[in-house]
Amino acid sequence: TQTVSQSDAHVTVFEGDSVELRCNYSYGGSIYLSWYIQHHGHGLQFLLKYYSGNPVVQGVNGFEAEFSKSDSSFHLRKASVHWSDSAVYFCAVNYGSSGNKLIFGIGTLLSVKP
Amino acid sequence: NAGVIQTPRHKVTGKGQEATLWCEPISGHSAVFWYRQTIVQGLEFLTYFRNQAPIDDSGMPKERFSAQMPNQSHSTLKIQSTQPQDSAVYLCASSSTGANERLFFGHGTKLSVL
Numbered sequence: 001t002q003t004v005s006q007s008d009a010h011v012t013v014f015e016g017d018s019v020e021l022r023c024n025y026s027y028g029g030s031i032y033l034s035w036y037i038q039h040h041g042h043g044l045q046f047l048l049k050y051y052s053g054n055p056v057v058q059g060v061n062g063f064e065a066e067f068s069k070s071d072s073s074f075h076l077r078k079a080s081v082h083w084s085d086s087a088v089y090f091c092a093v094n095y096g097s098s099g100n101k102l103i104f105g106i107g108t109l110l111s112v113k114p
Numbered sequence: 115n116a117g118v119i120q121t122p123r124h125k126v127t128g129k130g131q132e133a134t135l136w137c138e139p140i141s142g143h144s145a146v147f148w149y150r151q152t153i154v155q156g157l158e159f160l161t162y163f164r165n166q167a168p169i170d171d172s173g174m175p176k177e178r179f180s181a182q183m184p185n186q187s188h189s190t191l192k193i194q195s196t197q198p199q200d201s202a203v204y205l206c207a208s209s210s211t212g213a214n215e216r217l218f219f220g221h222g223t224k225l226s227v228l
Contacts, residue, residue, distance in 0.1 A: 032214045043118070043205055043219030051214065090157065094213045100170040101147070102213050104157035 004093040006105035014113050015083055021076040021108045023065075023091030032094040033074040034102070035065055039087045047089075050074065061085070086112045120206050120220035127196045127227050135191040135223045137206030145212045146189045148181055149205040151222070157205070163189060164212060196227045 004025045013019050034049040048059025055067040065076045088109050092102040119138040127133045139146050148160040159173040163183040183189040193200055203224050207217040
């Protein structure tokens with residue numbers, strides 16, 4: 001079974017702190033990874049993606065993520081969070097063999113305190 | 115560009131009634147996805163269309179659920195004989211070519227089955 005796991009259900013930090021949201025996947029060959037953000041009451045919005053090349057990818061609003069084949073991970077990071085970053089963050093995987101659908105993790109709720 | 119439009123935003127049905135959810139993808143996008151979101155299950159893939167053709171419906175419950183895309187400008191998800199366990203937020207997304215591209219999500223339709 002091809003899966004994606006987000007080990008932290010809820011992360012709380014203070015404004016200005018750095019944060020890392022973890023994502024691990026079960027390896028199944030060629031892989032496409034992405035992160036999405038969901039503010040309360042809204043649909044998901046794309047942050048960044050990785051398919052090949054430089055394992056560190058930059059996204060919107062200062063987010064970046066690093067792909068690690070050895071760790072089967074694609075953790076999301078931000079150096080200095082803002083209160084508006086409070087939202088649920090979803091890691092998503094599209095395996096080459098499944099082809100046509102993104103499989104989403106359960107999500108991590110990020111709470112940024114002022 | 116109005117983004118992906120989903121109507122209605124909220125729908126309340128009685129047990130056993132039919133519910134039809136509508137999605138208007140971004141103009142020019144050839145791929146349309148439907149997901150179901152609940153607290154317990156998270157984001158579940160339902161079905162995927164490309165160029166209006168059904169490509170992957172592996173996530174669709176075999177009974178009572180059906181999806182169509184009669185033209186480029188809209189897709190519908192129909193649930194017959196709704197049950198309380200169908201209560202969820204149903205999200206529609208579109209992308210330019212498929213699952214390896216950025217998905218643009220609508221705000222979702224919150225279905226409540228009483």
